[in-house]
Amino acid sequence: xxxxxxxxxxxxxxxxxxxxxxxxxxxxxxTPATAAGGEAPHIPREDWSFxxxxxxxxxxxxxxxxKVYQQVCAACHSLEFVAIRTLASPSGPYFxxxxxxxxxxxxTVEDGPDDSGEMFExxxxxxxHFPAPFPNQQAARAANGGAYPPDLSLIAKARxxxxxxxxxxxxxxxxxxxxxxxxxxxLLTHYEEPPEDVTLAPGMYYNTAFLSGNQIAMPxxxxxxxxxxxxxxxxxxxxxxxxxxxxLMWAAxxxxxxxxxTGMRVMLFLLVFAGLLYFTxxxxxxxxxx
Amino acid sequence: xxxxxxxxxxxKLAKWIDSRLPILTLMNAQAIDFPTPRNLNYFWTFGAxxxxxxxxxxxxxxxxxxxxxxxxxxxxxxxxxxxRDVNFGWLLRYMHANGASMFFIAVYIHIFRGxxxxxxxxxxxxxxxxxxxxxxxxxxxxxxxxxxxxxQMSFWGATVITNLFSAIPLVGESIVQWLWGGFSxxxxxLNRFFALHYLLPFMIVGxxxxxxWALHVPGNNNPTGVSVKSGQDTVPFHPYITVxxxxxxxxxxxxxxxxxxxxxxxxxxxxxxxxADPLVTPAHIVPEWYFLPFYAILRAVPSKLGGxxxxxxxxxxxxxxxxxDTSKVRxxxxxxxxxxxxxxFAIVCVFLGWLGAQPAEGIYVVLxxxxxxxxxxxxIIILPVLGLVERTKPLPASITESVLGKKxxxxxxxxxSTAAPQDKG
Numbered sequence: 001x002x003x004x005x006x007x008x009x010x011x012x013x014x015x016x017x018x019x020x021x022x023x024x025x026x027x028x029x030x031t032p033a034t035a036a037g038g039e040a041p042h043i044p045r046e047d048w049s050f051x052x053x054x055x056x057x058x059x060x061x062x063x064x065x066x067k068v069y070q071q072v073c074a075a076c077h078s079l080e081f082v083a084i085r086t087l088a089s090p091s092g093p094y095f096x097x098x099x100x101x102x103x104x105x106x107x108t109v110e111d112g113p114d115d116s117g118e119m120f121e122x123x124x125x126x127x128x129h130f131p132a133p134f135p136n137q138q139a140a141r142a143a144n145g146g147a148y149p150p151d152l153s154l155i156a157k158a159r160x161x162x163x164x165x166x167x168x169x170x171x172x173x174x175x176x177x178x179x180x181x182x183x184x185x186x187l188l189t190h191y192e193e194p195p196e197d198v199t200l201a202p203g204m205y206y207n208t209a210f211l212s213g214n215q216i217a218m219p220x221x222x223x224x225x226x227x228x229x230x231x232x233x234x235x236x237x238x239x240x241x242x243x244x245x246x247x248l249m250w251a252a253x254x255x256x257x258x259x260x261x262t263g264m265r266v267m268l269f270l271l272v273f274a275g276l277l278y279f280t281x282x283x284x285x286x287x288x289x290x
Numbered sequence: 291x292x293x294x295x296x297x298x299x300x301x302k303l304a305k306w307i308d309s310r311l312p313i314l315t316l317m318n319a320q321a322i323d324f325p326t327p328r329n330l331n332y333f334w335t336f337g338a339x340x341x342x343x344x345x346x347x348x349x350x351x352x353x354x355x356x357x358x359x360x361x362x363x364x365x366x367x368x369x370x371x372x373x374r375d376v377n378f379g380w381l382l383r384y385m386h387a388n389g390a391s392m393f394f395i396a397v398y399i400h401i402f403r404g405x406x407x408x409x410x411x412x413x414x415x416x417x418x419x420x421x422x423x424x425x426x427x428x429x430x431x432x433x434x435x436x437x438x439x440x441x442q443m444s445f446w447g448a449t450v451i452t453n454l455f456s457a458i459p460l461v462g463e464s465i466v467q468w469l470w471g472g473f474s475x476x477x478x479x480l481n482r483f484f485a486l487h488y489l490l491p492f493m494i495v496g497x498x499x500x501x502x503w504a505l506h507v508p509g510n511n512n513p514t515g516v517s518v519k520s521g522q523d524t525v526p527f528h529p530y531i532t533v534x535x536x537x538x539x540x541x542x543x544x545x546x547x548x549x550x551x552x553x554x555x556x557x558x559x560x561x562x563x564x565x566a567d568p569l570v571t572p573a574h575i576v577p578e579w580y581f582l583p584f585y586a587i588l589r590a591v592p593s594k595l596g597g598x599x600x601x602x603x604x605x606x607x608x609x610x611x612x613x614x615d616t617s618k619v620r621x622x623x624x625x626x627x628x629x630x631x632x633x634x635f636a637i638v639c640v641f642l643g644w645l646g647a648q649p650a651e652g653i654y655v656v657l658x659x660x661x662x663x664x665x666x667x668x669x670i671i672i673l674p675v676l677g678l679v680e681r682t683k684p685l686p687a688s689i690t691e692s693v694l695g696k697k698x699x700x701x702x703x704x705x706x707s708t709a710a711p712q713d714k715g
Contacts (some may be wrong), residue, residue, distance in 0.1 A: 025479045053552055074297035081370045144495055150564075153370070165644060175552045180560070212573065252563070255373070255380040262381070264552025277537040284529050289330045289693050 041209045043161040043186045046242070048178050050249060053264065056257045057250050060231060065247025066093055068227050068240050073152060076144060076218075078132035081153035082251050085126035092250050092256035100126050107131050107233065111254065122136035145203040147217030154253040156180035156245065181245040183209070188241035191220040297323065320506055325524035326531050327512035327605050329693050333403040334510065335538030336396050343393040344498065348538040350386040352434075358438065360484035362477045363648050365440035366565040384554040390432050391557040392546045394580035397425060406632055408620030409511040417504035422608045425499050429581070429605075431490040434483040436578055441562030446575045448475045448483070454588070457595040474568065513690045515620025547623055569594050572692035574649060582646030583639050587665070589650040590658035600662065607669045614669050616677025624683040635668045 049058040066087065069079070084104045087095045095103065104124045109131045112119035124131065132151075134140035141148050150158075160179035163171055170176075190209035194200055204215040224235045229235055233243070250256070297318035299308040310312045357376050359368040372379035401421070404410055410418035437448045452469050456462040471478030509518055518524055525531070549556060557579060561572050577585050584601050591597035607614075622629050642661045648654040686692035 154563040158560050161562040177553045269548050274540040281533045281537045284533050
């Protein structure tokens with residue numbers, strides 16, 4: 001038994017030091033959260049069919065989103081890492097093979113050189129990637145007032161609002177991995193008239209969700225009724241941006257369904273295996289006090 | 291601790307081999323019969339977990355290297371090809387990227403376990419120092435691996451870190467150009483980083499072998515810190531430790547799988563999905579999370595050279611730890627004062643990590659300096675002084691006594707509680 005006695009000076013000293021430091025740490029953790037709250041845009045978290053451990057893409061939504069991309073975004077934005085053939089993926093937009101051939105035939109790609117050494121243009125095949133709207137970055141900038149419309153293949157993974165402490169801890173526990181599409185949806189729906197004290201630079205638009213300041217060079221791309229839907233989904237800016245964000249998430253992460261399905265099998269196996277090992281371990285150690 | 295084995299190879303072939311190369315005897319002594327303290331807790335399973343992670347990284351890395359192209363024009367696209375077109379490429383790449391994070395989580399737990407239980411003290415100083423060498427090699431490997439996808443953070447992280455060497459007086463500039471293979475981070479840099487990223491893991495394997503060798507001479511430390519005194523204090527490595535390690539490894543894989551399968555980009559930075567652009571600097575250049583405490587120390591010092599010295603000093607000081615800690619008692623369990631300072635130290639390290647992710651301005655810099663001061667004071671002042679002034683709790687006479695005392699609530703040995711655990715059960 002330890003005899004309780006008055007704590008010596010050094011113990012009290014160290015306790016005070018530890019408490020003081022812990023206090024300072026907590027103060028430190030609290031300050032920036034409030035300081036940053038005023039500036040960073042608030043990105044609302046939406047419901048997505050592909051979130052969570054059982055999430056999967058909604059082919060109907062991806063097909064609508066592709067239509068929005070094709071008719072609106074593709075005028076300026078490339079999609080260079082995505083092959084047209086992947087539109088037929090059952091864990092993606094799930095277009096029929098015939099439909100994919102038709103989609104491919106609507107594009108023209110440069111090929112060659114041919115036998116006489118000339119480059120030539122031909123109809124795209126499903127195995128081709130989506131051709132870019134501009135031949136190079138300089139051409140894209142020249143056509144867009146100096147701003148470069150980024151490639152969209154990975155945009156849904158290349159943008160994320162900063163989640164500070166303690167949000168990022170909960171994000172790991174709740175498997176939040178949709179910061180990209182949340183941001184894209186917010187960006188497309190948060191074009192506003194600038195407040196009176198803000199003077200926009202020429203060719204800029206006011207957007208409260210834009211991560212690098214509130215001025216964005218991209219004009220508001222969507223408006224109600226802009227794209228015709230054949231499946232009865234509402235033809236609103238909110239629905240368009242939701243659909244195209246989902247489509248871009250698929251474009252950035254086409255193997256999401258395979259990943260989550262494989263994951264479930266692996267996790268279940270590991271869980272059972274861990275259980276068996278636990279009882280094996282208990283049995284083996286049962287004759288040893290430890 | 292070796293040499294306890296009474297193993298004799300049985301089969302004809304086994305005898306033939308063992309008389310020419312006694313590898314069977316060696317393996318038996320080191321991995322089957324090896325006497326291990328019976329009171330190890332689950333913090334002692336991280337050595338095995340780290341071995342597993344090293345193997346995972348090497349295997350996935352070799353396969354990834356078969357598909358990757360180390361050229362600044364092609365690297366980013368080749369990684370995307372792996373993600374989209376290579377069979378199970380997404381699995382390989384996410385396993386490798388998240389595996390690096392898991393490796394560091396495990397190694398940090400492993401290091402802090404050593405710090406708490408005094409595993410660095412005599413006679414395990416060389417074991418500890420080899421561990422620090424492995425840690426350094428891991429950091430170099432991880433840093434260069436992060437450059438390979440050639441995203442924005444790859445490029446700018448490489449630029450920032452290689453530029454640190456320019457702080458060295460006189461020869462700094464030349465060293466940086468030598469590292470780059472040119473006048474900026476460019477294709478030659480990527481090429482050599484790829485070559486080194488492939489080489490260093492095998493150097494890690496080599497040092498790991500030395501690390502295990504140095505471990506198997508004095509044997510494991512244990513939660514009491516009291517040395518093994520008799521065979522009763524130990525159990526044979528197999529099956530006792532093997533089954534326990536395996537259980538811990540599978541539980542760790544569950545943790546790994548949570549990130550790998552469901553939030554594979556959680557540990558990464560969104561900017562690294564933007565191809566490297568030397569003309570566009572990201573708003574915040576942050577290294578991978580496992581470097582953040584050291585990054586915070588780097589930025590806490592106002593002068594560049596000072597920051598570099600402080601950052602490398604923060605790791606170099608670990609080499610001297612065995613001689614800085616003056617206490618004769620190994621385990622923190624019997625050092626009430628040490629324990630408080632230790633936990634403050636642990637919190638400070640996490641706090642430094644958080645600070646490393648914040649912009650280097652205002653209150654953050656002040657806090658980083660306070661935290662850094664504690665980090666160094668812990669090694670240079672607190673540990674040397676504590677050993678001299680601290681009144682430690684009485685140590686148990688042996689591991690066996692501590693185990694049985696705990697179970698029965700007294701000191702007496704209950705009859706039949708030890709079925710000679712040192713023999714194979």
